[in-house]
Amino acid sequence: MRIARILSLFWRTSWAAEAEYRGNFVFAALASAGNLCASACSLWLFYQGGGGFPGWTFDESLVVLGLFSLYTGVVGSVLAPNLGRIVQHVEQGTLEFVLLKPLDSQLQVSLRVLSPWGLADVGWGVVLLVAGLARSGHAQPSLLWAIVPLSSGVVLLYALWFLVATTAVWFTKIYNATEVLRGLLDAGRFPMAAYPAAYRFVFIFIVPVAFLTTVPGEALLGRASSSMLAASPFVAAVAFVAARAFWGRAMRRYTGASG
């Protein structure tokens, strides 16, 4: 209850702080729409000349693209604005304030800010998702089945970003490590079937992009393999525990409790 109250204050203040720059929102929405248009067009290009992704119709691929846009929105609204600050906190020494508050420090650095920037992506993503589902004849998607892989996807995305952003505690000079991750996650805009076998291996076992968009997409379309469905919360849990442990390690280093 107390956490909910604090979070609502966190987000209210961050919205108020961005209020003065609200005009940007129109452009952000336009850029986001343009981006999505370009993605949809490139997807369409794949389906020209008899190509396309094996086992996925164009409309089904739109579902994956919609999910990708949704996750891009989460990155833009929550992950990038919050986790991008870890570097600043370390550099300017304001992490001290965070550490001395009687509230979990990982929670404070992860959810301090809710930025409106990603909302357009979320909105367009939902539009695309619904359109893709409706056009591919899945007007009543298997929401219940999808809820687990979808929330696992969000947790996984958070954990991956958090792991990379926390390296800032060691390498203060490097502020753009998350850009590399952002580039790799771009692979999530297409279903895994779009990629050669070697790529798929990487996207399942090394940078688990597959669990972000493809598996939830398949679940929504009611045809996810049970092994992938079972794996997705497991992968998310492992990543989350790793992120939590890594933060603990980073803070032990920051406070000198470890060599």
Place this chain on the structure above:
Amino acid sequence: MSALQPTSVGDRIRAGWRIARGLFRAGYAYMTEYRAELILWALANSLPFILMGAWTQASTRGHFALSPLDLVRYFLAVFVVRQLTVVWVLWEVEQQVQGGKLAPQLLQPVDPAWRHLMNHVAERVARLPFAASLVVLFFALYPAAFFVPSAMTLALFLVLVAAAFLLRFLVQYTLAMLCFWTERASSIEQLNFVLYMFLGGAIAPLDFFPPAVRAVADWTPFPSMMWLPCRVLLGGVPTAEVARAVAVLVGWCVVFFVASRLLWRAGLRRFSAMGA
């Protein structure tokens, strides 16, 4: 040129060269301080490799204008061209105008545009060894894609890359001038970037576009910033088509050069009127 001042042009060129060299050195020293970031920026540009995978996979199923091997080389070229034509001048200008750091620059006898340009050139040189080793690594992992273009093609490629960089720089510098009027210039650049990636051919070679879209895209500045050099490197483009693309490129360079200068002057008037 004239008999009265026989050395003035030569002197001016020499003076300009000295300034450019000085700016380059300063920029290079700065960039080497940020080597680690440069490497990460280079790695962050993994989109061409992702699309390379998706397109080669798709081309094994459907019929496309380019063979799978051509597609691999095309996207490798896209990666190289992106490395060589990255531009961020808008953010530099934004920082200066809104951070109040422009005034001291105006007191120097060098137009700030030169400083920005040389910063970009210096960054390129600092990044080059790393980008090159990534290409070598790629060929080591995928030797089938290795190819040696003719000297003529390579020379043309390099000239076109330089021109592509110049145009991209001029377009973004023109948008950067909007910083004098609005705080949202970077949002406009985001929109510009989407168009650049799509119509420039970073998402898919323009050869795959429907003819109607292609006909429109060919007259925008974007294809010459990426698709043109990449496609020339692969070979097989009719000379007439290259010539037309080069003409479009030159035309847009002129347009954006003039536009950026006009906006710069108007912007400065506004800047000094605001008492900054």
Place this chain on the structure above:
Amino acid sequence: MNEHAPPADAATLVEARGLSRIFRVPVHGEGTGAALRHFLARRYKDVVAVDDVTFSIRRGERIGFLGANGAGKTTTLKMLSGLLLPTKGSVRIGGVDPFPKAPAFLRRIALVMGNKQQLLWDLPAKETFRLNAAIYGIDDATYARRVDELATMLDVARLLDQPVRKLSLGERMKCELLASLIHGPDVLFLDEPTLGLDVNAQVAVREFLRRYNETTGATILLTSHYMADITALCDRVLVIHEGRLIFDGDLRALARRFAPRKELRLELPAAVTAADVAHVAGDGVAGDGVAHVATDGRVVRFAVDPAQLSATLVRALTTLNPVDVTVTEPPIEDSIARILRGDTGGTTPTTTATHSAPATTATTEPRA
């Protein structure tokens, strides 16, 4: 509240025993080759920031940590507040180890850093207060009362609805203080709280801290390299030099310790000669008790150990016929300035007074 044994003296709040902190710092070489070696096999050297520091602080004291930049003040403060784990030794605050940062402990303390801010930049300061109140679980009535009290004491009531970015540095620091004290802490850690402030704002912050201490009985530990902060506010000073605690006591004792010698100034009827100097210095009779400081025309100055003062005066008065004689104690600011410069070895009093504050005591009229 906790299962730790209560401290021996119930009034003791802070117990630091053998506190040490060693930092491992990577050693960089020059050039690309060195950079590569550094990447492959880092070499480190140990830097001792704080070395075997022991002290205890009673509830309600106002303590000043004094030392040059890099002497170890801030490191000590960070270990006391639980931000840094000591390499050796232990800290107890009210019998509790601060490092685990137990919520109950965190609710009792506050940290204010002069060069860092927690206020939300684009919003009125009130928003930060409200946020902190929620984090510390302060109910609305207590919140309203505390903001009211503190804002009155700090004289910032009219500033609380303005965006923080529009406030002056001094106003911002006052709001920082308010934000840090909203939960009513009874231990305050302040790291250079007056850094960069103008003189008026410095005085205001100091006065506020004194009143806060007097009205709430809170313990105040601050580091500063403005001597005025320490002399105006602190009743006890801990001097840290190169990581070691070299002094622990009140201001007067500090002056005696670091400026134990009095200054003897003689104005002679004629130019001072080497023989005159040698004579006053006692020709070795007085040993190290008298040292020649400076000669300027007919004026000569000595640093004299109090035990040697009367003998030296007799020698000077009987043989040199001085026109004027002055004995002064160098101002405490000077001795502190010496410590801050990292110069603690010598006992020679500083001969140039750079501060306007008067000497704390003077045996005769101060120099004109």
